[in-house]
Amino acid sequence: MLHIAFAPIVAPRPKGEENMSNIRExxxxxxxxxxxxxxxxxxxxxxxxxxxxxxxxxxxxxxxRPNMLARNFRSARSYSIVVLVPDISNPFFSEVISSIxxxxxxxxxxxxxxxxxxxxxxxxxYIRMVETRLADGIIQMRPHSVHxxxxxxxxxxxxxxxxxxxxxxxxxxxxNAAATKHMVDYLVSLNHRRIGLIAGxxxxxxxxxxxxxxxxxxxxxxxxxDKSIVAEGEYTIWSGVNAANHMMDTxxxxxxxxxxxxxxxxxxxxQALRSRNIKVPEDISIVGFDDIDYARYCDPPLTTIxxxxxxxxxxxxxxxxxxxxxxxxxxxxxxxxxxxxxVLRKSCAPAKxxxxx
Amino acid sequence: MLHIAFAPIVAPRPKGEENMSNIRExxxxxxxxxxxxxxxxxxxxxxxxxxxxxxxxxxxxxxxRPNMLARNFRSARSYSIVVLVPDISNPFFSEVISSIxxxxxxxxxxxxxxxxxxxxxxxxxYIRMVETRLADGIIQMRPHSVHxxxxxxxxxxxxxxxxxxxxxxxxxxxxNAAATKHMVDYLVSLNHRRIGLIAGxxxxxxxxxxxxxxxxxxxxxxxxxDKSIVAEGEYTIWSGVNAANHMMDTxxxxxxxxxxxxxxxxxxxxQALRSRNIKVPEDISIVGFDDIDYARYCDPPLTTIxxxxxxxxxxxxxxxxxxxxxxxxxxxxxxxxxxxxxVLRKSCAPAKxxxxx
DNA sequence: TTCCGCGGTGTAACCGATTACATTGTGCGG
DNA sequence: CCGCACAATGTAATCGGTTACACCGCGGAA
Numbered sequence: 152m153l154h155i156a157f158a159p160i161v162a163p164r165p166k167g168e169e170n171m172s173n174i175r176e177x178x179x180x181x182x183x184x185x186x187x188x189x190x191x192x193x194x195x196x197x198x199x200x201x202x203x204x205x206x207x208x209x210x211x212x213x214x215x216r217p218n219m220l221a222r223n224f225r226s227a228r229s230y231s232i233v234v235l236v237p238d239i240s241n242p243f244f245s246e247v248i249s250s251i252x253x254x255x256x257x258x259x260x261x262x263x264x265x266x267x268x269x270x271x272x273x274x275x276x277y278i279r280m281v282e283t284r285l286a287d288g289i290i291q292m293r294p295h296s297v298h299x300x301x302x303x304x305x306x307x308x309x310x311x312x313x314x315x316x317x318x319x320x321x322x323x324x325x326x327n328a329a330a331t332k333h334m335v336d337y338l339v340s341l342n343h344r345r346i347g348l349i350a351g352x353x354x355x356x357x358x359x360x361x362x363x364x365x366x367x368x369x370x371x372x373x374x375x376x377d378k379s380i381v382a383e384g385e386y387t388i389w390s391g392v393n394a395a396n397h398m399m400d401t402x403x404x405x406x407x408x409x410x411x412x413x414x415x416x417x418x419x420x421x422q423a424l425r426s427r428n429i430k431v432p433e434d435i436s437i438v439g440f441d442d443i444d445y446a447r448y449c450d451p452p453l454t455t456i457x458x459x460x461x462x463x464x465x466x467x468x469x470x471x472x473x474x475x476x477x478x479x480x481x482x483x484x485x486x487x488x489x490x491x492x493x494v495l496r497k498s499c500a501p502a503k504x505x506x507x508x
Numbered sequence: 509m510l511h512i513a514f515a516p517i518v519a520p521r522p523k524g525e526e527n528m529s530n531i532r533e534x535x536x537x538x539x540x541x542x543x544x545x546x547x548x549x550x551x552x553x554x555x556x557x558x559x560x561x562x563x564x565x566x567x568x569x570x571x572x573r574p575n576m577l578a579r580n581f582r583s584a585r586s587y588s589i590v591v592l593v594p595d596i597s598n599p600f601f602s603e604v605i606s607s608i609x610x611x612x613x614x615x616x617x618x619x620x621x622x623x624x625x626x627x628x629x630x631x632x633x634y635i636r637m638v639e640t641r642l643a644d645g646i647i648q649m650r651p652h653s654v655h656x657x658x659x660x661x662x663x664x665x666x667x668x669x670x671x672x673x674x675x676x677x678x679x680x681x682x683x684n685a686a687a688t689k690h691m692v693d694y695l696v697s698l699n700h701r702r703i704g705l706i707a708g709x710x711x712x713x714x715x716x717x718x719x720x721x722x723x724x725x726x727x728x729x730x731x732x733x734d735k736s737i738v739a740e741g742e743y744t745i746w747s748g749v750n751a752a753n754h755m756m757d758t759x760x761x762x763x764x765x766x767x768x769x770x771x772x773x774x775x776x777x778x779q780a781l782r783s784r785n786i787k788v789p790e791d792i793s794i795v796g797f798d799d800i801d802y803a804r805y806c807d808p809p810l811t812t813i814x815x816x817x818x819x820x821x822x823x824x825x826x827x828x829x830x831x832x833x834x835x836x837x838x839x840x841x842x843x844x845x846x847x848x849x850x851v852l853r854k855s856c857a858p859a860k861x862x863x864x865x
Numbered sequence: 866t867t868c869c870g871c872g873g874t875g876t877a878a879c880c881g882a883t884t885a886c887a888t889t890g891t892g893c894g895g
Numbered sequence: 896c897c898g899c900a901c902a903a904t905g906t907a908a909t910c911g912g913t914t915a916c917a918c919c920g921c922g923g924a925a
Contacts, residue, residue: 173881184905189883199903219640221881224581225910231620239609240801245602252596252623256630261637262621263588266609273613280618283576388805422805444597448745448779450807530911541875546913556873578911582880 172213181209192217228287231261232471233277235291239266241386242443243413244292247312250464251290258472260287267293281307288471294318294356308474312467313458315356320484321470323463325491327357328364330456331410333493334438335368337454338408342502343436344372347380347406349394349416355386361412361440379403384416391419399427407435407502414439414446417453421498436499442492452496459489529570538566549574585644588618589828590634592648596623598743599800600770601649604669607821608647615829617644624650638664645828651675651713665831669824670815672713677841678827680820682848684714685721687813688767690850691795692725694811695765699859700793701729704737704763706751706773712743718769718797736760741773748776756784764792764859771796771803774810778855793856799849809853816846 178185183202191198191206198206209215223229234251236244252262263286265277274293280286288308294315314322338346348365351358369376382398384390394416399405411417417439421431431437431451439446442457466487473481535542540559548555548563555563566572580586591608593601609619620643622634631650637643645665651672671679695703705722708715726733739755741747751773756762768774774796778788788794788808796803799814823844830838 174883175881185882186884186906187904190904193883197903202903216636216639216641218581218881219637219642220577220581220584220586221641221910222883223642224575224577224880224912225882225884227577227910229577234621238606240599240603240606242597242599242602245599246597248621249595249597249623252621253625256623256633261642264591264605264609264619264621266606266613268610276613279573280576282573284573284578285576285580285618388801392805418802418805422807425807444745445775445802448749448775450779450782531913532911542912543876543914544874547874550913554873559873575911578880579913581882582911582913584880 172215173218174215176213177206177209177215180212181205227284228475229285230259231263231286232288232290232468232475233263233265233280233286235265235267235274235277235289235293237267237269237293239264241415242445243441246443247292247460247464250461251312251468254465254468258468260468260472269293278307287475290467290471308471310467310471310474312463315360317356317359318486321486323467323470323487323489325456325458326488327360328367330440330491330493331361331364331412332368332371333364333491334410334440334456335365335372337493338410338436338438338499339368339372339374341408341436341499343406343408344374344502345377345380345404345406345408346374347382347398347402347409349382349384349391349398349409349411349420351384351386351412351416353383358412365410377403380406380409384412384419386413386415388415388419388422391416392423393419395420395423396427399423399429405435408499409435409437411437411439414441414443414453414455417455417498418445418449421449421453432498432500434503436502438499442494446494447496451498454496454498455494457492457494459492463489529572530575531572533570534563534566534572537569538562584641586642587616588620588643589645589647589825589832590620590622590637590643592622592624592631592634592646592650594624594626594650596621598772599802600772600798603800604649604817604821607818608669608825611822611825615825617825617829626650635664644832647824647828665828667824667828667831669820672717674713674716675843678843680824680827680844680846682813682815682820683845684717685724687797687848687850688718688721688769689725689728690721690848691767691797691813692722692729694850695767695793695795695856696725696729696731698765698793698856700763700765701731701859702734702737702761702763702765703731704739704755704759704766706739706741706748706755706766706768706777708741708743708769708773710740715769722767734760737763737766741769741776743770743772745772745776745779748773749780750776752777752780753784756780756786762792765856766792766794768794768796771798771800771810771812774812774855775802775806778806778810789855789857791860793859795856799851803851804853808855811853811855812851814849814851816849820846 174185174188178188183206187198187202188206191203195203232255234248239245255262267274278289281289290310290312292312309320311318311320311322314324315327335346350362366376380398380402382394384394391411409420411420417437421437424431424435429435439453439455442455446453446455531542531545535545540563544555544559545563548560552560589612591605593605596602612619624631635646638646647667647669649669666677668675668677668679671681672684692703707719723733737755737759739751741751748768766777768777774794778794781788781792786792796810796812799812803810803812
């Protein structure tokens with residue numbers, strides 16, 4: 152068994168009847184050479200108007216459509232990029248992808264969707280697509296921790312989007328630690344002295360950066376880090392519900408505010424609190440991270456951190472296409488750190504005094 | 509200007525240094541012919557083990573990666589399908605796409621994402637991708653109304669997913685009218701006699717089907733259709749908020765229940781009611797449609813209709829790949845109508861008597 | 866021994882475009 | 896009127912694979 156394996160070609164494509172016309176057929180009908188037809192399409196300024204007219208007519212007659220597969224093959228470009236996400240049904244990712252698609256499309260590039268489901272094997276398969284020229288570059292949205300399959304092949308056009316401080320290679324991101332600290336500062340300014348945390352999975356780079364910001368915030372405010380009001384989720388709504396319940400059950404003393412590492416967990420936490428008749432924000436304030444669409448519509452609307460999604464997507468596409476075009480003027484391991492936005496809504500209130508379990 | 513236009517090839521791809529090895533290079537190193545190398549990869553059973561070993565060694569030496577662009581060109585297959593959605597950041601679509609990607613990937617096909625943003629021009633460009641062989645087929649998730657660009661070219665592998673009764677061509681869907689009627693029936697069974705509707709845009713095929721079900725439900729229960737408790741949205745949360753507000757302001761008499769044509773509008777409506785201190789479900793019951801992830805986590809959790817997303821996605825992929833392989837055994841305009849699920853949660857309560865504005 | 870069949874391999878045509886280079890024609894300056 | 900520049904077009908090589916077909920050598924049957 153070879154280490155490069157792929158499915159055999161099953162059957163020659165069943166010919167789609169008559170409309171399989173090619174450039175030679177058109178040339179014949181128009182009474183010109185194939186070169187002229189090709190030029191009429193790709194470089195019309197080099198062809199006389201009369202000839203263009205003839206070619207156009209012939210094209211209509213045989214309903215010709217240029218075979219882009221051949222074209223791309225010849226030019227050694229696929230004009231597509233793959234976008235790797237851990238989970239496309241996560242609204243944060245789908246919202247970013249929407250922007251990526253827009254910008255890529257504008258530049259003549261198609262987007263190949265790579266839903267990795269956090270499976271390294273799938274991820275590798277998508278990386279192979281660019282090694283084998285099926286895609287020209289790759290935008291990765293997984294904040295990779297230890298092992299990154301892309302890393303090994305460091306001359307393929309690659310960029311990480313929404314990564315973290317520790318991300319290797321080029322990365323477009325916000326300052327996760329600073330943003331999280333910003334949240335803590337805000338809560339402190341509302342007189343909260345007991346601020347809980349619903350974190351992501353321990354090894355996750357985002358978790359690491361945001362935890363750092365949380366701790367910095369506490370420290371600066373002279374507050375102590377209390378493990379009993381730190382719960383671990385995995386960035387899903389459901390895990391937010393669990394984490395909040397766990398915290399309520401085991402906290403030495405209940406927090407008056409909870410920082411959640413993303414909006415989904417915040418939404419989950421609010422639901423958990425609600426079902427325990429704990430009022431948000433009167434009893435406990437909640438903040439999220441990401442500003443997904445639903446953050447604005449939950450009850451109460453969620454105070455959160457917005458990443459400039461569209462801007463980041465655009466930068467990512469621009470940069471990637473440059474790399475694809477061979478422009479290596481910006482160093483390969485540049486981090487573009489974009490400004491985040493603090494989005495004030497209604498999920499926080501000033502701390503009440505002396506709240507005890 | 510020709511009617512087939514595309515960007516000229518800008519520059520020959522900047523050669524990526526040494527690893528541009530091709531099959532001839534490998535053949536040379538292994539001391540065999542290119543045919544043997546090709547066979548070693550695609551049809552290893554036709555090559556002696558010893559030779560395979562030699563080839564494998566040579567491949568490692570030069571770090572060879574077969575050029576899939578060439579391969580696909582030769583076999584006249586791109587091994588990718590385009591998935592057209594009106595808006596990928598809509599959770600319903602992103603959840604379906606997630607399934608499509610999975611099933612396509614399993615079958616060796618890549619997914620090209622086509623976010624049309626309801627723009628016909630963009631849609632046409634994606635359809636052109638399959639005409640020009642950049643994709644082998646297309647899954648369309650827009651319920652097209654009058655004009656459908658795909659229609660015109662009816663021999664390209666095409667399928668509509670989540671369409672409606674009136675959808676032309678092959679379509680995989682649920683019975684929208686029946687499902688909506690099911691909702692009305694349920695509310696009637698809870699003694700609701702005044703059931704409002706938050707509909708989608710008037711021309712939208714989904715709106716048409718679901719409206720039909722709504723009316724049938726009313727009629728069967730002997731209830732009258734009252735325009736003053738029918739509001740129009742556009743399937744977004746925000747429009748749900750507006751629609752609900754509008755209905756509250758202009759209803760001849762307030763409804764005791766509201767059927768929403770999708771979950772997002774239902775979520776929006778719940779928010780609007782909440783801000784008016786109308787309690788769901790105590791004062792007004794709400795039902796949605798689609799069962800997006802958030803439906804389970806809003807307050808109260810939303811009673812809704814679930815479409816068998818994964819199943820539908822799978823059928824769509826299977827059918828499309830068959831068509832691509834030239835299997836036309838199932839008629840080209842078959843509608844696969846899959847069973848929907850009634851998902852009972854907490855957003856409905858028995859009607860109170862005599863609720864007046 | 867002869868011949869056939871078959872497994873393993875090589876040669877070269879082929880897919881459908883692009884484009885370097887050759888060729889032809891045309892107008893204009895000297 | 897000659898020659899040159901340039902515009903318009905054609906010829907054919909080329910991209911990197913796949914595969915039909917030819918070929919060779921060997922073992923077994925006749």
